[in-house]
Amino acid sequence: MKPHVVQTPQNVLNALEALLTDEIGGKTRLSRELARQERALISGTPDEVDEATRAIEVEVGRELERARRRDVIFGRLAAHWNVAASALTLSSIVERAGDAGRRIDELRGELRGLVADVLRRNRRVARLVAVNNEVMDETIAAVLGTTKGNQEVGVIFDARL
């Protein structure tokens, strides 16, 4: 029979530390894949873009799993401190934990920087995708004769059929 582990606050804080470490690893990987996707978009290699998208899909799945773990941990801490789980943030946890939260505070700082970096990269890649997509839309529409935008412009070309 598995021994029952008593969920003391320290146990839960340890679990939170482990989660944050995993989160940092996930963000690092995600940032790397976004950078790969950016390079692929610039160089115009759709296979590479696809591969990066698949890798990002995997990371998104892992992130959702970590979010579920986070909800459990926050719930346990909230019950221990008799507060609503929705009111907790890493900052407030660090404050309540005192000395026991020192390592969590360090990880929090590192994670914050990585999340900001991922957000920046993500926005840039999204812009590249949007611009490229618009060019493709316009080109395909012109080829098929369903012109967008200025209807005064004539579509004049010869097409080999």
Add this chain to the structure above:
Amino acid sequence: MSNISLTVGLKALLASQSALETAGHNVSNANTVGYSRQEVLLSSNGSQILRGIAIGNGVDAGAVRRIADQFLGARISSTTGTLGMLDARLQGLSQIEAMYGEPGDDGISAKMQSLFASFSSLAQNPSEPGLRQGVASAAIDLVKRFQSLSSDLGSVTNDARTQLFGQAKEVTALGQRIATLNRKIRDFESAGQPANDLRDQRDEAVRAVSAFTDARATEDSSGSVTVLIAGQMLVGPVNAYAVTAENTADGSVALRVAGHPLNVTPKSGSLAGLISIANDASGKNLAGIDSLAKQLIFQLNRAHSTGVPSSGPFRSLTGQYALVDQNGDNLVTDELLSQAGLAFPVSKGELRVSVTNNATGAIETTKIAIDPDTMTVGDLVSRLDGIAHLSAAVGSDGKLNLTADSGYGFDFAQRLTTSPDVYGTLGGASATIGSSREPFALANGNTLQLATNSGAATITFQAGSFANIGQATAEEVAAAINADPQTASIGAHAVAVDGRLFLQTTATGSSATIQSAGGTALTAMGFSPGQDGTGQTNSVSPTISGTYTGSTNETYTFVPAGTGTIGSTPTLGIDVFNSAGDKITTLSVGQGYTPGTPIAFANGLSVSFQLGDIARDDGQAMSLEAVADADTSDVLAALGVNALMTGTTAADIGLRGDIETDPSRLATSGTGAAGDNSTARALASVGDSPLSSLDGLTVRSFYASLVVTMGSEASSTQGTRDTEAAVMDGLVKRRESLSGVNIDEELVNFERFQQTYQAAARFLSVVNQLQQDLMNLV
């Protein structure tokens, strides 16, 4: 996403008769008579473009590539304009950011910190000359930094303007070149030959314009291109128009196209970036620094103006700021204080002026009520000039001059009156009875019957002696009583203290008695019929000690809680009330109290009482004014009297000249007492005091917000610029890589790209949301 699904999709597409018919329709329309050849060559809003593609009888295998090439070309032009705007803006913002020099020892933040630290050090040891010199040096350092930053920000504006003027000329030259090429192309093609090289040159010139500003070029049926910049015509069918940069009346810079009444407002291109720097970014920063400098000057002067230097009260002082004639009569004395051209506001409040007899040390303090909306400069000067042994006048330069008579000195210190019971209205030697507080609802003809040990008198009150007899003040009533010769004849007099009327005998000792015998004014004044008082040999002589630590001015009223002898009568007490009328404490002065022992009652102050009698029912009372701020109107700071700093902006901020040359003139004492450091402490705390004039921020945090906003703007612009550069990179590479082998393959590629991008976009959106959620938890 496998290629199989795409191929299936493509086959379905190609099999689609409608697609084939559409393509065929386009080809057949090419030869339709009257078909418009109006084509848009370039558009900064990225709307689709096409260039005239030669119509031929054969099939053009590279048709799709050329179409895609034109779309990419339009995007590249648009992104060129965006990058041009961002680069110009970033250059200016980077310059401004570098000028702040934060964080760093040379930044204003460090210089302010040094100044406030020097005040703190001086507060620890106000008599140390080296520390005074330290304050002067730190102040000069800060002043120089403000001035250089102001000058530097001005140079950013000038720089941007100079570039604007130059680039406007370049755009004009490009317009003329396009017009020339239009003519050549028309001439060439009218002979039936395509003018491909000339067209390429013209395209290049139009692209060059789009780097400067948002440009839209449209080709007409004659082959001429019309170019609009930000909606205004740069090149028409025949002529080109000059673009100029002009300085406007409000100090900004604007672009104009010749012949057009409105300004050109580019949204992209380097001109847009330069205009945003010249008209917005540098101006906004300069305004922020000026606000900071102005508030710093005002707050430091507010703290310093009521201080006293180590040399003691002043012989003379001249204000730093000139009063200005507003109504054109060459007089400033008739101007209201609120409208006398002062850079700093005067508020409704009070000013306390103390004049010291240097020989005897006697100090006379005068309180002047100030309302800037009703008091003229002349009124203020008259009140000041009316103070004994002080002269006041406005000089020819519009500045206020104050001079004490020989043997006297003046100051605006927060002096504590150690013996506030001047008239002995609390346990004094004279017989005393006290009234309730003003105002008194008297009527014309009301009477007051007084009786003393020397006789009796009936005083009649006439309306003419009062501003409003129904709201009579204690001062007015006292004056009316003292004006009646009967009063003196019975050995009585009246005094007004803190809104109460006290009737006293001029004689002292236990044989002196006074009584309010009757009369119709009795009730209105709060006297009881037959209320009486008896003099005594020894007066209680309340004495105040300590240093007032309250933050606002306060009046404490001491009222006997019973009747008896100080230090003797059991449970004898004296109640202490504040300005709001709240009792803050009861002092135990009966049995067990040793006469002369100080008792703490509020905010660093103590009071002691000598042996004597006090009586509640006689209406005895004493008031003490505790002063935290001797100038609640800030009129001294507004006029620059006893100022520390001069100027009103970052460009002209300075340290008062005589303090710079002789730091011993620095005021550190707030009370005038030797060793007092309250003014030095007040100066040190200026940096940490929230100010309504700075949106509730302190000077430190206001400056920090300027720096952070600036840094954030620069960083955000850099980030956007980097993204657009990546977009440009991608577009250029995409354009270069178009294969154009055949239409089938190109369509497959495009379809595939589309699905790849759409899939990527979906996950990017999810990633964005997940990170936002996580950021809220971190």
